[in-house]
Structure formats: C-alpha cells, structure tokens
Amino acid sequence: MEVVIIAVVVLAIIALICGVMLTVASKFMAVEQDELTPQVRECLPGANCGACGFAGCDGYAAALVADPDLPVNLCVPGGASAAEQIGAVLGRDVGEVVKMVAEVRCSGTCAVTRPKMDYEGIESCAAAKLLFGGSGACIYGCAGLGDCAKVCPEQAIYLVGGVARVDTSACVGCGLCAKTCPNHVIEMRPAAAHVVVACSSHQKGADTRKACSAGCIGCKLCERNCAAGAITVKDNLASVDYEKCTGCGKCLEVCPSGCLVGLDVAAPAKEA
Amino acid sequence: MSEVKVIIGIIMTAVLVNNYVLSQFLGICPFLGVSKKLDQATGMSIAVIFVMVLATAVTYPIQYFVLNPNDLGYLQTIVFILVIAALVQLVEIILKKYIPALHASLGVYLPLITTNCAVLGVCISNVDSYLLENAAFGSSFVHALFNAFGSGVGFFLAMVLFAGVRTRVERCNCPACFKGMPITLISASILSVSFMGFAGLVENLLGLG
Numbered sequence: 001m002e003v004v005i006i007a008v009v010v011l012a013i014i015a016l017i018c019g020v021m022l023t024v025a026s027k028f029m030a031v032e033q034d035e036l037t038p039q040v041r042e043c044l045p046g047a048n049c050g051a052c053g054f055a056g057c058d059g060y061a062a063a064l065v066a067d068p069d070l071p072v073n074l075c076v077p078g079g080a081s082a083a084e085q086i087g088a089v090l091g092r093d094v095g096e097v098v099k100m101v102a103e104v105r106c107s108g109t110c111a112v113t114r115p116k117m118d119y120e121g122i123e124s125c126a127a128a129k130l131l132f133g134g135s136g137a138c139i140y141g142c143a144g145l146g147d148c149a150k151v152c153p154e155q156a157i158y159l160v161g162g163v164a165r166v167d168t169s170a171c172v173g174c175g176l177c178a179k180t181c182p183n184h185v186i187e188m189r190p191a192a193a194h195v196v197v198a199c200s201s202h203q204k205g206a207d208t209r210k211a212c213s214a215g216c217i218g219c220k221l222c223e224r225n226c227a228a229g230a231i232t233v234k235d236n237l238a239s240v241d242y243e244k245c246t247g248c249g250k251c252l253e254v255c256p257s258g259c260l261v262g263l264d265v266a267a268p269a270k271e272a
Numbered sequence: 273m274s275e276v277k278v279i280i281g282i283i284m285t286a287v288l289v290n291n292y293v294l295s296q297f298l299g300i301c302p303f304l305g306v307s308k309k310l311d312q313a314t315g316m317s318i319a320v321i322f323v324m325v326l327a328t329a330v331t332y333p334i335q336y337f338v339l340n341p342n343d344l345g346y347l348q349t350i351v352f353i354l355v356i357a358a359l360v361q362l363v364e365i366i367l368k369k370y371i372p373a374l375h376a377s378l379g380v381y382l383p384l385i386t387t388n389c390a391v392l393g394v395c396i397s398n399v400d401s402y403l404l405e406n407a408a409f410g411s412s413f414v415h416a417l418f419n420a421f422g423s424g425v426g427f428f429l430a431m432v433l434f435a436g437v438r439t440r441v442e443r444c445n446c447p448a449c450f451k452g453m454p455i456t457l458i459s460a461s462i463l464s465v466s467f468m469g470f471a472g473l474v475e476n477l478l479g480l481g
Contacts, residue, residue, distance in 0.1 A: 007344055014334070014351055018358035025362050029369040122445065 036065045036089065043085035044078055049153055049174030051076040064090065076100055077172035099191040100173035102157070102166045106142040106185045107198040107259060109161035113137050113212035129182040138211040140201040142185045148177035194247030195240050199259040202235045209257075216259040222251035275411075279418050281478045286422025288470040292390045293430040295467055299390025303430060304456060306381070313435035314428075319381040321424030324394050326363065327356045328420035331395040332402075332413055352395050353387070360386045394423045434463060 041061035048056035052074035054063055064070055064086065072092055073083040079099055087093065119128050119135035125143035133139035144162035149155075156170035157177060166177075168191065178186040185200045197216060201208045205217030218236030230244035231251055238260070252262045290296060293303045299320075306316045331352050339345055364382045367375040385391060398416040437459050446455050 003343075006342055007347055010338065010342060010344055011347060011351060011354075014338070015354055018354060022358055022361055022365075025365045029365050031368050031372075122443070 037061050039089050040064050040086055043082050043089060044075055045082060045172075047077045047153055047172065047174065049077060049172070049176055051174040051176075068092075076174055100175070100188045101168045101171040101191045102148075102173070102175070102177050103187050103189045103193075103196050103198075104142060104148075104157075104164045104166060104185055105187050105196070105198055105200045106140075106163055107214040107261075108136065108138055108141040108212045109163050109214075111161065112214040113141065126182045134183070136211075138201055138203070138208070138215065140183060140185070140199075140203065141212065141215075142181075143183060147180050147182070148186055151176045151180045190242050193240070193242045194245050194263060195249075195251060196261050196263065197238045197240055197259060198261045199237065199257075202237050204236055208236070214257055214259055217257055219256060221254045221256065222260060225250050225254045277478055278415070281474050282415055282418045283422035283425070284474045284477075286419050287426040287429060288467070289472075289474055290423075291426040291430055291467050291470075292393065292423050293427055294464040296393065297464075298393040299388055299427060302384065302388065302390075303427075303434065304453075304460070306384075307431055307434045307438055310432065310435045310439070313431040315377055316381045316384070317424070317428035317431045319385055320388070320390065320427050321421065323356075323360060323363070323382070323385045323388075324391055324420045324424040324427075325417060327352075327359060327391050327395050328398050328416050330359055331355055332398060332416050333409075335399045336409055336413075348396060348399070349392075352392055356391060356395070357386050390423070390427060394420050430463070434460065437463060 038061075041057060044057040044061060046057050050056065052060045054060040057075075060074065064072065072086040072090065073080075075082045075086075076099075114137050115135045116137045117132070117135050119131065121127055121131070123145055125134075125145045125147040128134050128143050128145055134141075134143045136143060142163045144159060144164065146157070146159050146164065148164050149157040149159065153174065153176065154170050154172055156167045156172075157164050158167065159165070164177075164186070166186075173188065173191070175188050178184070178188055183200065189196060199208075199212075199214070199216035201212070201215045203211070203215075205219065208215040208217050216237050218233050218238070220233045220238075222231045222238055223233050227248060227250065228244045228246045230241045230246070231238055232241070233239075249262055252260050286292075292298045293300065302316055302320075307313045334351065334355060335345075335348065339347060339351065360382055364375070367382075398419055402412040402416045402419075438456060441455055441459055450458070
C-alpha cells in the first residue's frame, strides 16, 4: 500500500510543479496579441491563394493591421464582401473590387494546329517548354499538359482538345494559373469582359497561319473597325482594353481567323 | 582514453551508428511527414535537437534524484511524458515572449515534438545506459547531454538527407502503383540500409571498447 501512495504522491507533486510553472509562465510571459488581426483574418476566405501578394490569408491580415495605407480590396476570391467586412473591422474606405477570372488566350485545339514532335517526358508544361519551346507547332500557345489545372485551388481549369479551358463560374480569380503558365498564355481579365483575344502568338501573320489556323495574324481589321478604340494590335497580336470595350461585337464580325471570342456582346456574334 | 575521445565517440555513435530514425526507427512520423521540403525539414530538426537536449537535461536529474532513490523506476514513462510536455509548452511561452524570431521559425514544430517518440526514446535510453555506468552524477550527466545532442544531429542528418531524396523521387517517373507513400517508404528503407554500413565504425576508429 505504501508503495502505491509514494508513487501517486511523487507523480502528483511532479505534475503540480509542472502545472504551477506553466500557469505562472503564461501569466507573466503572456504576449499581448493584436486583437484586430484574427478579426481581419476571419473576413478573408482562407483559400491562401496568394492573389493579394502576401503569403496566405494570415500574411495579408497581419499586413492590413500593420500598414494603414494598404488597400483592403486586394483579396480577389473574397471579392467585395470581404473588402466591406475588412473595411468595417478596420474602419477604412472600401475601394471597388473588380471580379477577375482567368482566360486562356489560345484557341489552338487539335483541330486547328498540330504538334511538331512527339513529346514523351515529364507531364508538365514547364518541362515540355524546355525542349525546343514546347511540342506544339506554335511556341506561344497552350502546351496542354495542365500545369495550370494542377495549381488551381478550385479545380476550375480543365483540358479540352489539348487546350486548357477555365470554368469561369468556379474561378475565384486568384491568378495562380497565370503565374504558373510557362508560356504566359493565361491572362486575368474582368469577369464582365465582352470580348477576349484567344491567341497569344507574337509571330508574324504568315508564320502564325502556318502553325495554327485559329491564331491572330495581326491584320488590324479589328483595330480599324472598333468604334470605341478598345482594340490595339501590338507585335502582331491584338489586345482588348476591357474598360473601353462597349461590347458592340463589330470586331467579331470582321476577324478573319476567329481568334476574337465574344462573351457578352450586344449584336449577334458569330461563334469563334 | 581521454574524456574528449569519449565524447566524440558518443556523438558519432548517436549520429551515425545508432541513428534514431534510420537505425532505431524512432521518430518515423515527422521523418515521413515533414520531410517533403528542405526548409521545413531543417526547421523541424533544429527544434528536435533543441528539445532533445533540454528534455534530457531535465529528465535525467529527475530519474537520478527522484525516481531511483524511491524505487519508482517503473514510473519513468509517465513522468517523462508529463515533464517533456510541460517543458515544451514552457519553452514555447518563453520563446514567444523573448525571442519572437526564433518562435516564428520553430514555433510550428514545437507542439509537434511534445509527444515525439524520438525525444522520449532519447531520454529513456540515456537514463538506462548512463545510470548503469555507476559513475558520479556529473560525468554521466554530461555524457547523456552529448548523447542527446548527437541524437538530435542524427535526426537532422536523416531529415535533410531524406528531404533531398524525396525531392528527387517526386520528379521521377516511377510506376503509378508506387507513387506517393510507397516509393517514399522504399527510399526510406534503402537509406536505412545504407546506415547499417556505419556499424562498428566508432569502435574501430577511436579504439573504444
């Protein structure tokens, strides 16, 4: 009996010492945490996508509290509602949040372009790109091995006919795919854009034509016909200024290669 | 046999011959879990070295002065777990207060180590092996501390080696059925086999018995 009592007492004393030590330590060495940071963190969606430019939601929340000049609307997945909530917590003005989605600027499906070689290597666009600029005839186009789909936190990217496509309803606009794509084919555009250029080729018109029948040949017909002056052709590639574009759909009618894709246009547009 | 030689022997034995992860198979959980990236592996290992030395420094006197005189050797496991857990918590609180930079880099790993079997294993094996020497408290305690440090360094070595191996293996085109954990376990076993080559090294190198 005595053995048991000694064991229990010794253990109890050790536990008591540990407990008292920890209690005292947590009382006297408590670190006063900023109460705002967890509150701001609560407003963020927790996707840790890094679209704000910080290392995850915690990083952005800490930076918001620390830096009063930092805009509260940097969170793309959280959108306007997150910005409003953060603004309310921190008592700051909320700027406008434009919802952005990813757009794959390439229409080079198997039907319109062809591979210049058989690639049998690591299943990654970045690796394929190292070999002669990729296996496709067009070195600017989508390599179709899905590096973007792998990094997408929302599984919003899928491959159709050798080209990545974005499910815009699932896309949260974090831009990870745009950062990952070795060819920089993916662009972040406003979700409300009317027209996009589905080609990234800066080759001369004839060379583009040889590689892909759906590529932008830089003919400038769209630039000349755009009433709003929203389309400019630079380095043999058209690009749309989404703020100026009115969505009249004129460019879609004149484009000879069909690399302009209408998303939300007033006039009946021909499908590219 | 000079004291320095003994200490070098202890450290080399702990790092290479009796490597806690690769020869004694303790601490496999963080070995497989945190070895995906080199910087994480390094952070975790440094935290382990730190906690191993600290835990030995605390549990060894407890065994020597509290448990053994009272014939309570059988309470070793429960007392050690209790003390190590409390100690790690205390260290975390102190680090957070006084060395925030160190807390930021080690903080995530400290709670993980609380119940790490390698840490408990080091404390128990230290107590078991050095108390047998019947030496005075001072010298056996110093040996135990060096053994703990060496074991921590051994863990560090295993983690860093394996993190390197894993990054290479991840890039390899291995058969689909081996992808992920299976190939990781196989590479861990090969690494462990390679450490068998160190058996007998220290005795012959330093002429220890």
